[in-house]
Structure formats: C-alpha cells, structure tokens
Amino acid sequence: MDQEIRVGIVEDEALMRGMLEQTLSAEENLRVVHSVPGATEARLVFTPGSVDVALLDVHLADGNGVALGVQLQRQDPNLAVMLLSSEDVMGLYTSVQNEAPKAWSYLSKRSSFARDVLVRAVAATAHGQVVLDPYLVQRSEPRAGSAVADLTPAQFGVLRLVAEGLSNQAVAERLGINTRSVESHLKSIYQRLGIDGDGSNRRVAAVLAFIEQTGRAWRT
C-alpha cells in the first residue's frame, strides 16, 4: 500500500459526508480528492483518471447512486466503486454488474462509522477486491434451493470471509487454519458453484453468487 489512493465521495447528508471525509483524510495512504453532495456535481468533477475509488450513497437527492456508478465507471473503467446505504440494498446492484465494467463493494452506513472497517474496505476496493458489508455478511444465510446452500458449513464460513473482502491469508488467520486449507476450501467452493476462470475473476464471481444466493434473517 505504498501508492496513495485517491477517493471521491458522493453523499447528500452533510454530517455523513463530513465524517467520511475526516476519517479517510486522516489515513496516510488515502486522499479525498472530491467530496460532493449530488450526482450532478459528481458528473462534473469525477473526470476519468482523477479518482481511484468512488464512495457513492445509494439515495441521492438528485438521483440514484447505482446509476451514477454505472455511468462514472463506463467513463473510467479503472474506477473502483463502493456503494453506501443506510438500508440493506445489497441485492440491488448485483443486477447492475452486467452493465458495470467492474464489480463493486458495498458498505452499510452503520459499518462506515467504524474507522477500521471503512478504511480497510476502501483500500481493498482500490486494490480490485469486492468487499461486502461485514455486518450484513455475518447475518446472511444461504437461500433455500440455491447452490450456496449445498456448501458445507466450513466452506460457507470461508465464503463469508471472502465476501467481506479478506485475502486468503486474512481468512486463514481469522479461522485459525492454514492458508492451504483456505485454498482447498475455495477450490471446492468454485467447483460447487460452477465458477471457472482465473484467480481474481473467480473470487468476484463467488462474491456475486454470495449476494445472489443468500438472504438476511432479521427476526432471530
């Protein structure tokens, strides 16, 4: 993480915008280059090549963050996108993935208040990983009848952490197993979910499958 990550923020609530700005600017390797309240301003200032990661609120006063993300990423295919939302709309943008050049990360506003979660998610997203909100991921359970429901509990546990944007090494540390076991779990996961292709693409496909084939149970 030697290279500086340039961050652009689009958030219509001033308090939230200020908090994001402050938290991210305090990091050594992060720099907030744009911080605007609406989609209209964002279209003007987010010139291709000027931003590495765009943090977009889903509900903007003058439009929808999902649509804005598709547009910005089409103009600048190197732009990484992270959606922010106060309610769980994780399922919303997976269908947009066919239109957007790259997969996006998703963080709930609740998690954005936790400094380490936010900073880690922004950095991982900038490095091409897909990060899903850890709180929602932990509440997610496999949807009945789906391929993810066929995974063993151990495999689903690994998939959960991959969906949080953790590297294999971080997953291994978190679960207290060695990296090789994580790799072998991942291999079985790809096989069971019918995912082929190369390394990072398979990882992204597994995260998308996680979004599509899980649901959140609120009443416990």
Next chain:
Amino acid sequence: MARLPRDGRRRRPTLYRTVKDLPLHDPTRTGVLLATINVVLYSLMSLATWAGWGGWYIAANSGAGILAEALAVTVINLTYGLLVVGGTFLLHPRRWPPRVRYVLIAAVSLVASFPRTLAMRGVHSTPADTTYMLTEWVAGFTAGFVAVAAGVFTAELVSRARAEEARRLRAARSAARAVAELQSEEMRVRRMVADRLHGTLQYRMVTVTAGLDGVAARLDDGAPAAEAAADVRQWAERLEEIREEEIRSLSHAVFPAGIELGTVRALELMLRRLPPQIEAHLDIGPALQRLVDEVEKPIPPAERLVAVYAIEEGITNALRHGRASRIWLAAEVVPTDDPLAWVLDVTVDDDGSGLAQAEPELSGLSRHAERLEGRGGYLTLGPSPRGGARLHFQLPFTRTLHGEGAAGALGSPA
C-alpha cells in the same frame, strides 16, 4: 367493488370492456328503419307518377277500375322495396367490407327489380313495350339501391358517431377513476404511515430509550462496565432491527427500494429480500427482456408501482397465509394491435397450502384487483400447478420510447 372469486374460479378477463350502462347503438335496426321509410316514400312517389303520366286516365276509361290499378302499382313497388330491404339485411351487410357492401345492395336491387318490371307490365294501365320495360327496370333498380344504400350509410354514420361518443365517455370515466384511485391510495398510505409513526415505531423507540436509561442507572450504581457494554450492544442491535423492520418498511410503503431503476430490478431486489428459508425463482419472459434491452425502463412509473405492490402483496400472502417455502415469479409482456400499447402479464405461484386458507388475504388483494381493473387490467387468484395458490394479473401500459442509454436513464431522479 371488485370481488375475487372465493372458489378460485377464474374471473372473466375484463380487459377492454365496454361501458355497460351506455346502450350500444345497433346500426342494423336503424338501417332497416331508414331503408323502409325510403322505400315507402318511393312507392308513394311512383303512385303519384303513375297518376300524373296518364295511368289514372287510362284506368278510368278501361274496365280495370282506378282503385284496383292504383293499389296494384303501390303494392308492387312496396313489395319490391321491402324485398330489397329484406334481401339486403338477411345477407348481413355489416359483415361485409364497405366496398363490397354497396355492390351487394346493388346486386339485390338488380335481381329484385326484374320480377317488379314483369309485375308492372301486368298492370293494365301501363304500356307493354320494350322501352317502357327497360326504363322501369333501370328506374326500379336505381330507386331500390339508393333507398337502401342511403339507409345503410346513414346508420353507419350514426353508429360511428355513437361509438366515438362512447369512447370519449369511457376515456373520461377511466381518467376520473384513475384520479380517484390515486387519491384514495395516497390517503391510505398517509394514514398507514401516520399510524405506524404514532403507534409501533414511537413505542419501540421509547423502549430503547428506557432500556438505555436503565443501563446508565446501573452504571451509576457501580455495575461492571463489561456487563453494561454487552447491554448497550443489545440495545444497538434492537435499534438496528427497528430501523430494518419499521423504518425501512415505512419508506418502502411510500416508495419501494430500487423501483426507480425499473420493474425487473425492483423484482430482483424484492426476491433477494425474502427470508433465506424461502426458495425464490424469477422468470423474465423473452418479450419483456427484449423491451428492457431496448429501453432501460419500458414500463412507466405509475404502472410499475401498481405491479410491484400487487406482486408483493401476492408473495406476502403466500408466505403468511399459505406458509409457502417456494415462490415462482414470472413476468412477461404481451403485444396488442397498437405497437405502443402492451400488457404486462404476471404470475406468482407458490407451494403453500393454497386457497383453502386464502380467506384472510382477500381484503388486501381485492384492493389491488380494484386498482388493476381501474387501469383496464384484471387479477385472478386460483390453484397453482405448483401445489399452492396462483396469482395472475394483467396490466395494460403504454411503453416508454426514449431511453437515454442505460446509465443516463438510470441517473434521472424519476
């Protein structure tokens, strides 16, 4: 008020129905009436002509008698006229295309004119030479044709004017109904939001406040911080649940999440939000997919809202009353004669207990049935081949044409 069939029988689709209390104009009846009046007038005119051109005089000077001759001329012409009228309308001129219709009347007149000419020849007071007969034949044919054709044509004009009037009245009524429906729906949502804000939401917030006060009081009394932290975390969790259950569902009632991104996206999001124990299948038909590929959001916002809420009600019923564990949602569009006018066709199947326990859900669904009917659609509830209930509805809509490209269209706030 629209009622759903309780025995699960299919209700007859009411798409494109006519306004029942507006009597439909019958062009055949008017046509027969006008043609008969024309024919009677023509018969009386020919009687006058017979008298004026010497028939009266000849009859008076022969043994035939004026009354018998006059009667014969009138009866022959009247019979001929009624033959043309009857012959024409027995052949149902309305079933023929307009161009053929008048040729048909001409043909009937031409044929019926022949026995008329022979009968006129039999009348003592008329001449019997070929010129007279040819003239009688042509004149009779022309008179018969004009009399009946004029009747049919006038009836056609009247019918068209009436149909136009009915169409305008229908449009005005459905517009008024749509406005009334919108207002009552707005009132219903306002009342529901207000009730929930005043009732459950405030109450649940109060319990959290009281709970946090309690934790603070215990800390004041010297309770261990670790224990209090666990409590605070629990209250935070409770707040998160309130946000997810109460606030989210309220904002959803006002405007469903993702609806601004189009019907298909809103449906995808709806199915992904179902509890994980529910197996959900979404089948977007090829024609709908084509429309979506052409324009980002082919279904206008008003119809999109009506459809999404009706589907949601159906799924909620399937889960709540039918205790279903699997849901199949199929959406397709059907074209009409008008390339811009389409009909959205949605089926929701479930594997639940079906219609036996469907009673409690009827009030909710009948509201949606009414809304759909107000927009020229319909809704049926019946048994599903999947084992549970099948909700099926159709909703006409005028497709939007101007997509600004995927991202551009998505970016507009509407």
